Structures are given as C-alpha cells and as structure tokens.
C-alpha cells in the first residue's frame with residue numbers, strides 16, 4: 099500500500115476528525131498513486147493516522163475513510179455498501195419515509211459521494227431513483243461499475259427491510275454535470291442513466307416527500323435528469339417544517355383575504371407548496387408569488403403550488419430586478435437564493451448580495467409577517483450572514499424578532515469536526531413596527547435599499 103507521511107503536527111487535525119489533508123501538509127509531494135488510489139497516512143514518526151484515498155492532482159491531496167488501522171481496505175465494495183446502509187438506517191431513525199438525501203459525502207464517511215434517493219409513483223408503479231454525484235477521483239474508482247454497485251445495494255437494503263421497491267423498478271442517474279470534478283482532474287460529464295425503468299419519465303417525475311406538517315406525504319414534480327443539482331433541493335425540509343409549525347399556532351391568520359407568500363428563488367416551489375398545504379389546513383386561502391430565473395423550474399413550481407390549492411403569480415426574472423418592482427404586500431417572504439459565495443475571494447461581494455436581497459425582502463413584508471432568510475454559502479459564516487440580515491432590518495427601520503433559526507435537514511448531517519460540511523443557514527424574523535427597535539444604524543431607509551454600503 100502507498101504510504102504518505104505528514105509534516106510534524108499535521109496529524110492533529112486529522113486525528114480530531116477532520117477528513118481532509120492538503121498537499122502542503124504532506125512531508126513529500128504526493129506521488130506514487132493514480133488519482134484516487136488507496137493510501138495509508140502516517141505521522142512524521144511513521145505511526146498510523148488514517149487510511150483513505152489520495153489524489154496528487156487535487157489541493158485536497160488525501161481524504162480520510164478510516165481512522166481504524168485494522169480496517170485494511172475501506173474502499174472495498176462491501177465496505178462502501180455497509181456505509182451506505184448505515185447512512186440509510188440513520189435516515190430511517192430520523193423519520194424520513196419517502197425521498198431523502200441518502201448519502202452526504204464526508205458526513206456519512208463516504209467523501210465525494212452524494213446520493214439522493216427519490217421515491218414516486220408513475221403509471222400505478224412505485225419507483226425509486228438513486229440520483230448520484232461522484233465528486234472525487236477516489237470515489238469514482240471505488241464505485242467501479244456503478245450499476246453493479248447499486249444493484250447490490252438494493253439487494254442488501256431489501257434484505258434489511260429499508261426498501262420494498264425491486265431492482266426492475268429502480269433507476270440510477272449519474273449527475274456528474276458538476277464543475278468541481280475538474281479540481282480532481284475529472285471531466286464535467288452530461289447527466290446519464292446507468293439504469294432506467296421501461297416507460298418511466300424521470301424528466302417530469304412526482305417525488306414523494308414527508309409533509310412538513312408531518313401528516314403524510316406530499317407529491318412534487320421535478321426533472322431528475324436535467325433539473326438543478328440532482329433535480330430537487332432536499333436540504334430545506336426541517337426549516338420548512340419549522341415555519342409551518344409557527345403558522346400552525348398563529349392565532350390571527352387572515353381569513354378575509356388570501357395569505358400572501360413571496361417565494362424568492364423558488365426553484366420548483368418546495369417552500370410554497372408545503373406552506374400552502376399547511377395554511378390550507380388552517381382554512382386560509384393562499385396566493386403565492388413565485389420568483390425564479392429559470393422558466394422550467396417555474397413551470398414545475400406553479401403546478402406544484404396549485405396542486406396544494408394556491409393561487410399563483412409567476413415572475414420569471416432576476417430576483418433583484420423583480421423585487422424592486424414589488425410593493426409591501428406579503429405575509430411571508432422566503433429568500434433562498436443560490437450560493438452567492440463560491441470562493442473565499444467572493445466573500446465581500448457575496449455578503450453584500452445577501453444584504454441587498456434581504457433589504458428588499460424586509461421592505462415588502464407586512465407588519466406581523468415573517469421573513470425567512472437563507473444562505474447555502476458554506477464559506478459565509480453565520481456571523482457574516484447575521485450581520486447582513488441585521489443591516490437589512492435596520493435599513494428598513496424595522497423592529498424584527500428572530501423567532502427561528504435552522505440549518506440543513508437531518509438527511510444532510512454534519513460533523514462538528516468538519517464545519518465545511520454545515521453550509522446551510524436559516525433565520526426567520528417576525529416583523530413588527532416600522533420606526534421602532536432596529537434603529538437607523540445603517541442610515542439608509544428602504545428607498546436606498548440594497549444599492550450601496
């Protein structure tokens with residue numbers, strides 16, 4: 099086996115549970131393995147630290163698979179399947195019953211692997227889809243023939259009672275259309291099915307999700323082949339449930355007019371659909387304004403929200419341009435944009451973009467309304483995000499109470515030793531009086547909203 103030695107002291111972070119080693123932490127320049135090959139990592143004294151895979155082409159030269167010296171080949175198919183089953187068990191323990199993120203890379207001790215498990219019904223058949231992203235050379239090598247891997251996984255999961263859907267009703271789609279693969283010396287590939295199901299249409303597929311109100315399942319249509327990421331964003335389920343819980347107990351929801359929801363960067367309308375369902379249960383009419391730059395996502399969003407009983411207004415536009423044209427009129431505003439910070443150098447500009455977006459979100463919310471502010475930029479830490487939201491509130495001279503905060507749903511677990519994995523942040527504010535509390539610290543009112551600072 100290839101052995102790579104660390105510089106003195108560089109083992110500390112790995113022994114504490116961090117799963118990455120950078121090339122400059124190695125005693126010699128990384129060599130001797132094809133990208134993704136098995137490597138044993140040792141400290142400067144030659145003592146075992148970890149086993150994992152190495153990639154001389156990547157800045158992250160080594161990724162940990164095991165800190166147990168007795169585990170000789172953590173890259174074997176059996177070991178990987180066991181890890182996926184462990185992850186599956188944890189999702190079941192967290193109450194996920196239909197579609198969920200099955201594998202979340204480092205957090206599930208499967209660095210470089212994302213698998214979203216979608217379940218839905220089509221033509222009277224229950225189908226399951228494993229939408230998979232392989233992000234590292236090590237994982238690409240380890241999975242080998244991915245069709246065989248998933249067939250064996252389904253057999254093992256069936257044996258444990260985790261799925262009752264047979265292999266004939268199972269599809270596997272590789273969503274390796276991801277730019278970050280290039281950092282590993284791999285190509286950005288087109289999406290492709292490595293296993294499909296006859297007469298099934300996965301480009302318009304109704305996935306089943308736990309209802310946010312925890313009373314059954316909700317069906318939402320999306321495109322698992324060409325939709326963004328793996329076709330759907332599963333990470334907001336816990337945050338949506340938190341906001342639905344607030345609404346469930348709200349004593350004064352409007353009854354003489356629809357509750358007005360503004361869903362910014364709505365994608366296929368997950369927030370709107372679940373909120374509509376929760377509000378309809380309270381006897382409210384709902385009008386949701388869906389804003390996104392993607393026409394195709396909006397078409398799904400409209401149908402998904404209407405299926406739950408919402409009236410919809412659709413705005414296909416850049417969110418900032420759309421927002422500046424809207425008046426204060428909304429009871430719930432959701433701001434869940436794409437990651438504005440993709441690299442460290444983007445931090446100041448990205449933080450400013452959150453400020454601009456949230457300033458507009460707080461400008462258009464009604465008194466006693468809710469603003470849900472989200473950031474999926476892993477590099478923007480919580481303090482920087484809070485600073486942007488705080489300033490947005492002050493710019494509108496509002497008194498706003500933070501009534502809920504959240505992160506990724508439990509099917510996107512994190513590890514305290516690996517903060518890079520905990521990327522999603524959500525703060526919900528209940529908005530009170532204008533002219534109160536928040537003060538005028540930023541010195542710019544709503545009219546100056548979002549333009550400078």
Ligand SMILES: C[S@@+](CC[C@H](N)C(=O)[O-])C[C@H]1O[C@@H](n2cnc3c(N)ncnc32)[C@H](O)[C@@H]1O
Pocket residue numbers: 326330331334362363364365366367368369389390391392395415416417418434435436437474
């Ligand atoms: C993080 S996803 C939103 C996920 C969604 N809220 C959900 O929970 O399913 C970001 C969305 O922003 C949209 N988007 C990206 N840039 C945009 C822009 N400039 N204006 C409006 N929407 C944009 C994308 O099309 C995508 O649907």
